[in-house]
Amino acid sequence: MKNIINIFWKEFKGYFSSPVAYIFIISFLVVTTWLYSRTFFLANQASLRGFFGLLPWVFLFLAPAITMRSWAEEKKLGTIEILMTLPVKEWEIVIGKFLACFVFLVLTLCLTCPLPITVMLLGNPDLGPIWGGYAGAFLLGGAYLAIGLFASSLTENQIVAFIVAIIICFAFLIIGETFVLMNVPQALVPVFSYLGLGSHFQSIGRGVIDSRDLLYYLSVIGFFLYLNQVSVESRKWK
Amino acid sequence: MIAVENISKNFGVTKAVQDISFKVEKGDVLGFLGPNGAGKSTTMRILTCYISADSGTASVAGFNIHENPVEVRRKIGYLPENNPLYMDMGLLEYVKFIAQMRNIPKAAVRSRVEQVIGMCGLESELSKDVGELSKGFRQRLGLAQALVHDPEVLILDEPTIGLDPHQIIEIRNLIKAIGREKTIILSSHILPEVSATCDRVLIINKGKLVGSGTPQELASMSHGGQVIMAGIRGPQQEVLAGLKGIDKLTDIKHLGEADGIHRFELRSDSVEELSEEVFFMVARSGWSLTELYRKSINLEDVFLDLTTREAQ
Numbered sequence A: 001m002k003n004i005i006n007i008f009w010k011e012f013k014g015y016f017s018s019p020v021a022y023i024f025i026i027s028f029l030v031v032t033t034w035l036y037s038r039t040f041f042l043a044n045q046a047s048l049r050g051f052f053g054l055l056p057w058v059f060l061f062l063a064p065a066i067t068m069r070s071w072a073e074e075k076k077l078g079t080i081e082i083l084m085t086l087p088v089k090e091w092e093i094v095i096g097k098f099l100a101c102f103v104f105l106v107l108t109l110c111l112t113c114p115l116p117i118t119v120m121l122l123g124n125p126d127l128g129p130i131w132g133g134y135a136g137a138f139l140l141g142g143a144y145l146a147i148g149l150f151a152s153s154l155t156e157n158q159i160v161a162f163i164v165a166i167i168i169c170f171a172f173l174i175i176g177e178t179f180v181l182m183n184v185p186q187a188l189v190p191v192f193s194y195l196g197l198g199s200h201f202q203s204i205g206r207g208v209i210d211s212r213d214l215l216y217y218l219s220v221i222g223f224f225l226y227l228n229q230v231s232v233e234s235r236k237w238k
Numbered sequence B: 001m002i003a004v005e006n007i008s009k010n011f012g013v014t015k016a017v018q019d020i021s022f023k024v025e026k027g028d029v030l031g032f033l034g035p036n037g038a039g040k041s042t043t044m045r046i047l048t049c050y051i052s053a054d055s056g057t058a059s060v061a062g063f064n065i066h067e068n069p070v071e072v073r074r075k076i077g078y079l080p081e082n083n084p085l086y087m088d089m090g091l092l093e094y095v096k097f098i099a100q101m102r103n104i105p106k107a108a109v110r111s112r113v114e115q116v117i118g119m120c121g122l123e124s125e126l127s128k129d130v131g132e133l134s135k136g137f138r139q140r141l142g143l144a145q146a147l148v149h150d151p152e153v154l155i156l157d158e159p160t161i162g163l164d165p166h167q168i169i170e171i172r173n174l175i176k177a178i179g180r181e182k183t184i185i186l187s188s189h190i191l192p193e194v195s196a197t198c199d200r201v202l203i204i205n206k207g208k209l210v211g212s213g214t215p216q217e218l219a220s221m222s223h224g225g226q227v228i229m230a231g232i233r234g235p236q237q238e239v240l241a242g243l244k245g246i247d248k249l250t251d252i253k254h255l256g257e258a259d260g261i262h263r264f265e266l267r268s269d270s271v272e273e274l275s276e277e278v279f280f281m282v283a284r285s286g287w288s289l290t291e292l293y294r295k296s297i298n299l300e301d302v303f304l305d306l307t308t309r310e311a312q
């Protein structure tokens, strides 16, 4: 546990040692607020549905940007050799890194709180979908981050890590969308719609947190963190 | 302290390490010597459990590298090849991070960090980021990082590479001072380095162990023979013919002529004293001898000899 916390702090502080983190946060806030407010006044409805609807697409870029450095940079600098010869288990490092980017994402998302506050001042929104939306966003973000970390462990090039992460996340996001489901064999429809990252996000976003959705996200996160550990450990056998 | 048994490692078709075995006793300083690509770093990476051996096994301070990698790492302080560092961390922050990861109790972290920073002469650089340090100070930081948990075993991959001569001497002295209580393995291509710091040397070439012993033992085992330098005043062709008449000389090299004195390097595989025979041959012929001595063989020769003999 102590090892995980130490890794967590090292990684988390690492985000703020360069201006890049602030650039991510600010562009995320600007883009989402802008896109959302364009529809907000049109819809003339006191709800955040439009905002949460944007998140799966905006996260598609934000999450890989957060994770791309995590392993790729260690590989490039060679510091992975320092890290992996410390008396810690591989999975402790994987978890530490994941928690660091997860907390970073949560922090970024918390900075959007002026939006729900504004909506509450302007109207009388249903609070369930707002809490649900945030909960779903954390889970969806966590899944994206786990995928991004795995992608980062495959290469020493950050840009490659970024693009690979976007491709995998995108694939997982759209396989549950209706236009994909219409084009796959009937037998596979339930599988695809279950695997899609987006469908679970929508159901949590309605304000009811179903244990199946929770289980789904935790499995995706667990699965990719496991792949990440395997990929990091595979250096031993090359 | 360290026992390595028949480890081998292949990277695809490259046989990086082939069936290497050796032991290091507590308190010894062992040097790995070998040309580029010999397998020194690979062997060190196997010992620090960064990569796994394809076959064979090793133990460090009683722990097996396959069964107990975390314990093995705990016992080792490691300076990897090229001294990788987190460039955007502060110097202090970096040493503290390693100290924490090395499970130094919270209360002791501060004093321990100050201690290694003092040992490695980093006090003047405390306010800098790692990326701002000069190469020599980075190297010291790499050492500080390896020493912070006061490990029983130190593995240093080319600890003095790229330093100026002054710094090299300082780092060597540091290693010698540390080496009194610790078991150290270091690697180098530079011969004076290993003869200056190591109790024992392993010469590795193309993944194989081609020689081992103290620097002195290696020097004497190199040719199993002798090299004699002779300066003779006389007609060149006849002197050469005279030397060829001495059976036991296997190689005669004319080094040059100055003021009628010809200098020769004479090699022999036999251990019998040959200087006398050379002396009598010259005396019988009525020439004169201006110099005659047995050349001591240095590690440089051993190294070149052992590593090229293998290649032939």
Ligand SMILES: Nc1ncnc2c1ncn2[C@@H]1O[C@H](COP(=O)(O)OP(=O)(O)OP(=O)(O)O)[C@@H](O)[C@H]1O
Pocket (backbone or CB within 6 Å): B011, B014, B015, B016, B034, B035, B036, B037, B038, B039, B040, B041, B042, B043, B081, B189
């Ligand atoms: N990760 C790797 N993938 C493929 N081949 C490798 C890898 N690491 C080492 N090798 C190969 O293994 C051999 C031994 O390399 P190693 O780094 O151990 O040599 P070395 O003795 O440390 O050399 P140097 O003095 O140049 O540092 C080389 O032929 C090298 O190309």
Ligand SMILES: [Mg+2]
Pocket (backbone or CB within 6 Å): B040, B041, B042, B081, B157
């Ligand atoms: Mg090397």
